[in-house]
Structure formats: C-alpha cells, structure tokens
Amino acid sequence: MPGAGYPENTNAVDEERQQWDRNTSTRDRVYETAIQLYEPATAETVADRAHCSEGAAREHLEWFAARGIVEPLEGRPKRYQRNHAYFEWARANELRREHTDDELERKLETLVDAERAYREQYGVDHPRQVDALEEGDYDSMETVWQDIGDWKTVRRELRVIDRARKDRDAFDGAGLVG
Incomplete structure (x- = not known):
C-alpha cells in the first residue's frame, strides 16, 4: 500500500535485510538490535529481530550485560534493555x-x-x-x-x-x- 507509510518496493527492503543477515555476524546483529532496546525485550524478541536463534541471542545479551551495554531485568522471562548510562x-x-x-x-x-x-x-x-x-x-x-x-x-x-x-x-x- 504505497503512500501509507509502506515502501513501494518491499523486495528492496527484503533484499537489504538478507544482505544484513549474510554480511553481519550474529553477534553484530544482536548488538545492533540490543542498542535499540528502549523498552525491555526478551531474548526471543531480540532473536526474532536479529534473525538468529534464541540461544544465540541470549548468549550475546548476557555477554553485553556483563560489559554494561545492556541491563538484564530479572523475571520470567528475563528481559533486557539498553543501558543509557x-x-x-x-x-x-x-x-x-x-x-x-x-x-x-x-x-x-x-x-x-x-x-x-x-x-x-x-x-x-x-x-x-x-x-x-x-x-x-x-x-x-x-x-x-x-x-x-x-x-x-x-x-x-x-x-x-x-x-x-x-x-x-x-x-x-x-x-x-x-
């Protein structure tokens, strides 16, 4: 539906996304996703956005949390958010x-x-x-x-x-x- 906020060529968006998947490591995709977490998100949500497995997303999120890049929020399921500080x-x-x-x-x-x-x-x-x-x-x-x-x-x-x-x-x- 062009003109209503949707790209006229969704194929171009899909191609760009596929190129991101091919040319960017899982760790970098999780990082790029994590730094945009202004609201808490689960590893499952990050995995979906970063096009990786939930286990890989959780592993990288924990690594980033240990370095202060994201903040883990306790609870079930555990959630993560960008560490603004x-x-x-x-x-x-x-x-x-x-x-x-x-x-x-x-x-x-x-x-x-x-x-x-x-x-x-x-x-x-x-x-x-x-x-x-x-x-x-x-x-x-x-x-x-x-x-x-x-x-x-x-x-x-x-x-x-x-x-x-x-x-x-x-x-x-x-x-x-x-």
Missing part, C-alpha cells in the same frame, strides 16, 4: 578524544543558550513540564512535541559534554594525559 559514557569518551577543551566549551555555550531559550519559550524548567495540549491548538501540538524532543536532546548533550570535560579533568589530574 553506558552510551552516555561512551559518547563522553568520544567527545573527549575528538575535541579540544575550547571546542567542548563552545559546544557547551551553544547548548546552554538553547536550554535557556526553551525555558524562556515555555516558562518551565524542564521539558517534561510542558503540556503540549495547553500550548495551543492541535495544529501546533506537533511543533511543541518536536520542541520537547529537541529540548531533551539538548539536556542530554549538556550532560555528556559536562561529563567529557570532567573526565578530562580527572585524567589530567591523575597524570594520565600527556
């Missing part, structure tokens, strides 16, 4: 390695300005305090929801850059950076 840490390390202090400071200033602008625009201190229905008519709701998402991204990037700067200070103070 791990990815925040990884992003901070990437920024610390790839950017100078001055570059991080400029990014931080830009983000602080954006945070301030959202606070002024909506008259609240946090995006979760914004009520899209109270901000106007239904036509403007989509814009408000987009702003809320963007504001959350700004806040997340502020945390990550702050962490990168603090981590650099910790490394410098420990004599680990040349």
Whole structure:
C-alpha cells in the first residue's frame, strides 16, 4: 500500500535485510538490535529481530550485560534493555578524544543558550513540564512535541559534554594525559 507509510518496493527492503543477515555476524546483529532496546525485550524478541536463534541471542545479551551495554531485568522471562548510562559514557569518551577543551566549551555555550531559550519559550524548567495540549491548538501540538524532543536532546548533550570535560579533568589530574 504505497503512500501509507509502506515502501513501494518491499523486495528492496527484503533484499537489504538478507544482505544484513549474510554480511553481519550474529553477534553484530544482536548488538545492533540490543542498542535499540528502549523498552525491555526478551531474548526471543531480540532473536526474532536479529534473525538468529534464541540461544544465540541470549548468549550475546548476557555477554553485553556483563560489559554494561545492556541491563538484564530479572523475571520470567528475563528481559533486557539498553543501558543509557553506558552510551552516555561512551559518547563522553568520544567527545573527549575528538575535541579540544575550547571546542567542548563552545559546544557547551551553544547548548546552554538553547536550554535557556526553551525555558524562556515555555516558562518551565524542564521539558517534561510542558503540556503540549495547553500550548495551543492541535495544529501546533506537533511543533511543541518536536520542541520537547529537541529540548531533551539538548539536556542530554549538556550532560555528556559536562561529563567529557570532567573526565578530562580527572585524567589530567591523575597524570594520565600527556
């Protein structure tokens, strides 16, 4: 049903999926699936999405859990979810390695300005305090929801850059950076 959110050529999607299956190891497919687990999922669900056996998915998920990449949730059946703190840490390390202090400071200033602008625009201190229905008519709701998402991204990037700067200070103070 083209035009209703479905691809016009489902064969192209199927071919791309088959190529992913052929050219990507099971471990990599489970990883790519696991990092998208914003909601808890069972090994069976991950296996289905990653095109592998449930046993292989469970083995790799446990390996990722031991390294902090996913968080296992006890219960029957056991479920797993992406560990947001791990990815925040990884992003901070990437920024610390790839950017100078001055570059991080400029990014931080830009983000602080954006945070301030959202606070002024909506008259609240946090995006979760914004009520899209109270901000106007239904036509403007989509814009408000987009702003809320963007504001959350700004806040997340502020945390990550702050962490990168603090981590650099910790490394410098420990004599680990040349």
